[in-house]
Structures are given as structure tokens and as C-alpha cells.
Amino acid sequence: MIPCLNPVCNAPNAPNAKFCMKCGTKLIIQDRYKPSKELGNGAFGKTFLAVDLGKPSQPQCVIKQFIFTSPNPSLVQKAKELFYEEAKQLEKLGKHDQIPELFGYHEQEDRLYLIQEFVDGENLLDELNRNGAFSEAKIRQVLEDLLPVLEFIHSHQVIHRDIKPENIMRRRSDQKLVLIDFGAVKQTTATSFQITGTAIGSPAYQAPEHLRGRAIFSSDIYSLGVSCLQLLTNIEPLNLLDNNGEFLWRDYLLNNPVQNNLGKILDKMTKYQLRDRYKLVQEILQDINTTKSEPSYKWIDMVTGKANFLFNPFYTTSLIEKSFVQIFNTKNAGISFMEYLKNHNLLPGGVPLVMIAIPGGTFNMGSNESCEEKPIHTVTIQPFYLGEYPVTQEQYQVIMGENPSHYKGKRHPVENVNWEKAMEFCDKLSQKTGKKYRLPSEAEWEYACRAGTQTKYCFGDDEGRLQDYAWYSNNSENITHPIGQKKSNAFGLYDMHGNVWEWCCDRWHENYIGAPDNGSSWETPPKENHRVQRGGSWGNYAFNCHSAGRGRTLADISFSNIGFRVALTIS
Secondary structure, three states: EOOOOOOOOOOOEEEOOEEEOOOOOOOOOOOOOEEEEEEEOOOOEEEEEEOOOOOOOOOEEEEEEOOOHHHHHHHHHHHHHHHHHHHHHHHHHOOOOOOOOOOEEEEEEEEEEEEEOOEEEHHHHHHHHOOOOOHHHHHHHHHHHHHHHHHHHOOOEEEOOOOOOOEEEEEOOOOOEEEOOOOHHHHHOHHHHHHHHOOOOHHHOHHHHHHOOOOOOHHHHHHHHHOOOOOOOOOOOHHHHHHOOOOOHHHHHHOOOOOHHHHHHHHHEEEEEEEEHOHHHHHHHHHHHHHHHOOOOOOOOOOOEEEEEEEOOOOOOOHHHHHHHHEEEEEEEOOOOOOOOOOEEEEHHHHHEEEEEEEOEEEEEEEOOOOHHOOOEEEEEEOEEEEEOOOEEHHHHHHEEEEEEOOOOOOOOOOOHHHHHHHHHHHHHHHOOOOOOOOOOOHHHHHHHHHOOOOOOOOOHHHHHHOOOOOOOOOOOOEEEEEEEEOOOOOOOOOOOOEEEEEEEEEEEOOOOOOOOOOOOOOOOOOOOOOEEOOOOOOOOOOHHHHOEEEEEEOOOOOOOEHHHHHHEEE
16 A cells, blocks of 8 residues: 555555545655655654665665745745755765665655665664663774764764664664664754754754754764663663753663773763863764773672673772772782772662672771760771662652652652661662662761761861762752762762761760771660761751761651661672
8 A cells, every 4th residue: 555645644545546545645756756654754744665666676765755834935945945955965975885875856746855765774772672771882883883974974064963773773784873864954054053943853862052953063972972871771861861961871770881981982972061072073983992992991790709891980099999909809800990890770660779889998987076976996897889879769769659758859869767767668678679788887887988088078178178079058058959969989979978867777876985896787775766877968067967977866756857878788
């Protein structure tokens, strides 16, 4: 059956029909290209699979229909002129092996048509849905395959404007990636910029300036970068964004490590601000070629003992490296960075939970700031995992089926949770995952907060820098804030200072006299069932947020400034 080309008709017609039996629309383009099946439709028209009757083999091709309507005839005429200019550009672009060749263009019954080469293959969105998230190696292959194509396009002063996984085809014959659907391209002239508007393209993949109607070469780079992030995480792009327009894609990697050198390239491709983003494709190609010559660092999975590629390294100190090497005997593993492992979990509904591996070591716990923090004593900590962030409201909701928080927001830390409820969360999370989650001990919490330092805060003694690491009384406006908006400490942990107090396992003791020195929870019961909380909150002064600062609350009492983060023992 032949589909009708009239967008308001859609009637099927007999295989030998030349005009629609219902509306009379001519069915064959240029008396040569016969549509056989509708492939898709949108605001600007439809796409059809077709047959080229002008060749003996009658090969398949694609017909792209464009419809321009306006009460202003001059605007319609201008749109047609731009269409023909665009067709000429596509004819030049089609000389590239990884861009569909333009066979012709035609106007018929007030509708405009492009006829292009049919690419036999599967688009990357379908490949993603079929096989799951792409590995780092596959993402490198995507970039190395497509960046030269994009450079070729830009050299002809053309912007694609709609790069997304759905518009990248893996050609079946040679597995090469082909960039399709140039229906949205516009020449980079002042006139076309004024005409384009903001409707062209797919908003989830569009750069901020593109959404404002001012697409440039860097906008295509942004779209390709966002496409790679979706392929890496199998998460829709808009769900990877934070409130500042930055992509938190590392939070959604599930047992899918990415080396930091590639991660930095993807970050720079997808920067919100133009000044921070790659301007030209050549800049990316240079960085990719540079990373090929860099040594391949590795990390050791602390559970299996198997070596894997390093990903997303943070800062390191001699203390961290020394502890790591001593415990795991990795002298031949080529390890150079602290973050050798992240433990990624997906909770129900695809909600991520990221745990950071904290290497074991010995530190001086406490301070001389107050009686409650004395005496300073030496504690030895065994390696363990700790949540990258405090537990969020989204995470709490999918495990507990409720959200008791006063300051609502799915990526805000959960609060109004008493110690008993925090413990219940750990139990239910353990049941769902098969791993033994718990609250950290007070010693583990302080060790993780300090991250190898013995200063007042994880970054030093300068209280003026706290605003870069914490939400507290000076900058919080007396509310919680989404996790991860401030700087992390050297272990890669966020919000250890401020935002919300965090429950620990331990019972409260007035000082550290008699405290254990092995990092375990201190359970010797005092008179009342007060439990320890650490880190300070949105409502506290800087002093309360220092690394050794302590607080206490009865186990069955909750407040809007107390939350928690989870720990996991390495067995």
C-alpha cells in the first residue's frame, strides 16, 4: 500500500495508484520516487521510506516532506528560499561517506520534498534500548567516528541542530556511524539565524543558546556530548541535570567506569556556559589524541580483588596512597589515585545510590575546641564505603514509601527523620540490595570528613572558605539545599559540613574518655538514649560545622535539620 502524502489525509492506496483515492493528492514525487511506508512525523512534515523507480534495481530511499504555513505570504516565500539554499548545502554534505547523499529536491502541491539515501542500520537510541548503557570504549568509538563528520559539516558553515542518539545510525554493512536527519540544519548566515526561531531540534539535547534561538557550532558539540552522556548512563538527559545546568552523569554510572581524561572531555563538551565549552571540533580531537598517549591507571576492586580501569579520580595524599598500597598489596597495579572504586547501586525506579570507598588509616580524633571533643585520641579505621551524599528525599521515598521532610525536593537531603527511622531505612535498604548497610560510627564519620587532614575543616582552618563547602547559617537562607552543590572533600564526599546534621550509630557520651580506638560504634549505654549527630546544618554557625563538631538528640526525636548518610562494611 502507498501512504498518502497529504498530512491531513493519511489514506492507504493500492500499490499501482498514482493519485490518492480519497483526496486526489499526487503520490509519486517527480514521477520517480514512490513512498512505501511512513517512518515518522513532526511539526514540519513527515518522513517516508520510498522506492526509486528511476533506477533498474529500484533501490530504497527516504522522502522528507516539509510544510511551511503562515498567513504572511512573504514569510512562506522566504522559507522556501531557505529550503532551496539548504538543499544545496545538503548536496555538498552528502559527498561525505557518513552523511546520507542527497538525490534530489522538489516542490509539489505546496509541499517541499528532499529525497535522500536510505541508511540500512539501527539508530543508537534503539541500540541503547536493546543492549543497555554503552561502555567507555564504545563512547570513545562514537566520538572518534562522529567528530570528523561534525568537523566536515562545520567547515561548510552548516549547523546540524538536532544531534541525538536517534539521529545517529550504525550502518549495517560496515558498522560505521552515520549522521542523519539534516532537516533542521540552517546555514550560518545572519538571515537564517533570524528566521530559525527555537522550535527546531530536540530540547533535551539543545544547548542553552540554541534554546534561545542562536545555535552556533558549539551547540552541535553540546548536543553530541549530551548524547554520549545518555548512552553512558541510559538515563534521559533532563534527569541528569542539576539546578545549575550541570550534568551529574557520574552519579548514574552503574558498574560502568569512565577514565577521568575522557570524563573531562565530556564535561567540557556539555558545559552550560559557552566560555567554558569547546568552541571547535578540532579542540576535542586534539584532547582525545592526547589522552591516547596517557598511561592507563588502574584501581583494585576491594571486594573481588580484580583490576579495572580507573575512573573519576579525586585528589590524593601520601597518607591515602600509603594506606591503600599497604592494605591491598597493589605495588604492581599501577595505582596513582585515591578513588579506586565507586560502588554504584540502582534503587527501585532507577534511583542511584553512590558509595565512595574510604581507605583505612589512623588519625587523631577530636579537638581541643570544647570539652565534648576531648581528649584527642588515636583511632584506626578499617576500609569502608560511605555515601557520596547524605540520603536524599528521592532515595528515602523509594525505600520507605514516604517523605517526612519539611523542605521538599527530591535531591534535597531527607530530614525530619529520627535515629530509629534512619536505622529502619538501613535495614530495608539491606533487604532490597542484599548488602549490609548501616549508619557510620562517629569515628568513621570524622575520619571520612577530615579526608586526611587534621585541620578545623576538611579544607584547612580558614573559616571564610566554608561557604565553598557548606550550606550553613551565613548562606543557607535557613533551608536545606540540593546535595552536591558545594565542593567535595579530598575523598570525594559532599555536604559533610552543613546542610543537615547526620546521624551516627553511637550513643552520646559527654567526652571521649574510654572511647574505642578501633573505629567501632561506642555502645556503652549512658543514662539516656541520646544518639550522636555530626557535621552541623543549614541553621548552624561555622563553629558547629567543623570536622570534630558533635551534637546529640534523643533517638526517637526528629528535626528539620537532621538527616543521615549510609555506610557499608567491606568484608
